[in-house]
Structure formats: structure tokens, C-alpha cells
Amino acid sequence: MERAVQLLAMVDQFGGDGLGVSELARRTDIPKSTVFRLLHTLENSGAVERRGEHYRTGPLFGTHLALPDDPLVAKVQTRLTPFLSVLYEQTRETSQLGVLRDGELLFLNKLHGVHRAHSPSRIGGRAPAHATSLGKVLMAFDRESADRVCASELVAFTDRTITDGEALRVELAKVARTRIGVDDNEYVEGVSSVAGVVMDAAGRPVASLALTGPTTVARAGYEQLLLDVCARASAAMRD
Structure with missing residues (x-):
């Protein structure tokens, strides 16, 4: 046994x-x-x-759930998974790929790192956009989704979750400037993440890539790596 x-x-x-x-x-x-x-x-x-x-x-x-039968989802998963692997190889942290769907974050892929992050995320699963780094960095460049989420009831998952719509707008404005989203114990206590955004040829956000792990991940200085990898991933989505 x-x-x-x-x-x-x-x-x-x-x-x-x-x-x-x-x-x-x-x-x-x-x-x-x-x-x-x-x-x-x-x-x-x-x-x-x-x-x-x-x-x-x-x-x-129940590790994997069925993904939507959507050509864009399939394209994003296929083209961006190699960049997810780059993040993993460079950091050995849990690396995740997600998109926004109906105001929620949809996980398209996940590579587990050496530090076991006790996050409930799973491929095909969903998570609240306001409490995740992946969701925040996508909403920062998607006004329609941001307005919808900020106007809704924001559920608290930990005592650090942003539950006020106006406070979330302030956070998203900061994310738009830095192009980095941060979840510092906001979704799961003891788990943090940092995420970057992937754009298409028209400058629209199509996906986000994140590094997730213990609380220290949000303060580990991975921002430049994420920016660099997301820039290369954006170029791949323009073909």
C-alpha cells in the first residue's frame, strides 16, 4: 500500500x-x-x-474536466502549453494556463511544480476571476469582463480576498500598468501566484500564464520572466 x-x-x-x-x-x-x-x-x-x-x-x-468544444480554447491550449513548460523549466514552480469565460477563470493546463501548491485548480475547472492572479491580469485588459465582475457579489475565500468592487477596480488599474497579476493568499490560504497576460494580434487578452506555489512565490521576483515569456507567447498567438 x-x-x-x-x-x-x-x-x-x-x-x-x-x-x-x-x-x-x-x-x-x-x-x-x-x-x-x-x-x-x-x-x-x-x-x-x-x-x-x-x-x-x-x-x-476528478483531476481533469472536459474543456469547452471551442476552437479558440483548443488553439490557446495547443500554442501556449510550450510556454507553460518554459515557465516550469525555469522555476520548477507549478505553472498554469487560463482564459476568461463568463466572468470566471477557466484552467486549460497545469504543470505541477516541486513545491506542492494545495490549490483546487484542475484542467477544465473554473475559479473566481477576482481572487486569482490569472483572472486579474485578464480582467485588467478586458473592460467588459471587469465591469461584470466588479458589479457582482465578490465572495471572500480568505481574509485577504478583495470583496469590494471599487477596490478591485483600483487593483486592476495597477495590474494594467505592470501587466502582472498577483494573488497573495487571496484564493487559498498559504498559496500565492503571479501571472502575465498573453495578447492576440489585435492587442486583446486571450490567455494568462501563472506561477503558483507557497506564499513566497508572489515575492520571488518572477515578474520579468513572466513578462518575457508572455511576450513570446503573444507573438505565437499572432500567426
């Missing part, structure tokens, strides 16, 4: 990408034959699922 738990924890760390049998054996120091046997058992229970040669967390844990 202990080895199965260790294996499942390792699979979960790598989100939608998953890991192959050999890599799982290397990372957990469990014999390859044992890893293969345990994966078979975990797969039968729905705890993991196989995609090609890789295994990822399965439907038992």
Missing part, C-alpha cells in the same frame, strides 16, 4: 503530462516490474489512466 501511495503521489505531481513506467521507477526507486504491476491495479480502480506510454491521475480523483 505504501508503494502504491508513493507512486500515485508521483503521478499526480506531473499533472496532465504524466510519466512513463521507467521514469516512475527511477523517481520513486521502486523496481520497474513492481511499478508496472501497481499501475495496472491503480488503472483498474480509476486512480490512474494511461495516455500513450504515460500515466496520469485518473477519473477517480
Whole structure:
């Protein structure tokens, strides 16, 4: 049982990408034959699922939800996931990709970092735009969405969540100047994130990229890296 738990924890760390049998054996120091046997058992229970040669967390844990059947969503996920990987490789922090849909943040991808951020986000899931760095940086450049959210009831998730519409407008004006959104323990206590915005050829916000982790992530100096990666991601969306 202990080895199965260790294996499942390792699979979960790598989100939608998953890991192959050999890599799982290397990372957990469990014999390859044992890893293969345990994966078979975990797969039968729905705890993991196989995609090609890789295994990822399965439907038992609801890690992934169906994404909208939207060509733009598919384009954003395909073109921007490589830039998500760049953020992960440069920082080893949890990296996330999101878009705004109906005043909420929709997560399109997530790569788990070495610091386990106990965030409820999952691919295909949604989160409140006003309490997330990804949502803030998108609203800062989307007046219609910002007006809708600022006029709505802003739910408090921690004692640091902005719950006043006018205070949120002030925050969004600051984000528009810096092009960086910050969630400092506003959605989940003990978890922070910083995000940058990705623009299309017309200068409209199409997605945001974020680094998420312990409280220190919001103060780790990742802003310039995000700006640089988001600038390159914006160029990729103009083709």
C-alpha cells in the first residue's frame, strides 16, 4: 500500500503530462516490474489512466474536466502549453494556463511544480476571476469582463480576498500598468501566484500564464520572466 501511495503521489505531481513506467521507477526507486504491476491495479480502480506510454491521475480523483468544444480554447491550449513548460523549466514552480469565460477563470493546463501548491485548480475547472492572479491580469485588459465582475457579489475565500468592487477596480488599474497579476493568499490560504497576460494580434487578452506555489512565490521576483515569456507567447498567438 505504501508503494502504491508513493507512486500515485508521483503521478499526480506531473499533472496532465504524466510519466512513463521507467521514469516512475527511477523517481520513486521502486523496481520497474513492481511499478508496472501497481499501475495496472491503480488503472483498474480509476486512480490512474494511461495516455500513450504515460500515466496520469485518473477519473477517480476528478483531476481533469472536459474543456469547452471551442476552437479558440483548443488553439490557446495547443500554442501556449510550450510556454507553460518554459515557465516550469525555469522555476520548477507549478505553472498554469487560463482564459476568461463568463466572468470566471477557466484552467486549460497545469504543470505541477516541486513545491506542492494545495490549490483546487484542475484542467477544465473554473475559479473566481477576482481572487486569482490569472483572472486579474485578464480582467485588467478586458473592460467588459471587469465591469461584470466588479458589479457582482465578490465572495471572500480568505481574509485577504478583495470583496469590494471599487477596490478591485483600483487593483486592476495597477495590474494594467505592470501587466502582472498577483494573488497573495487571496484564493487559498498559504498559496500565492503571479501571472502575465498573453495578447492576440489585435492587442486583446486571450490567455494568462501563472506561477503558483507557497506564499513566497508572489515575492520571488518572477515578474520579468513572466513578462518575457508572455511576450513570446503573444507573438505565437499572432500567426
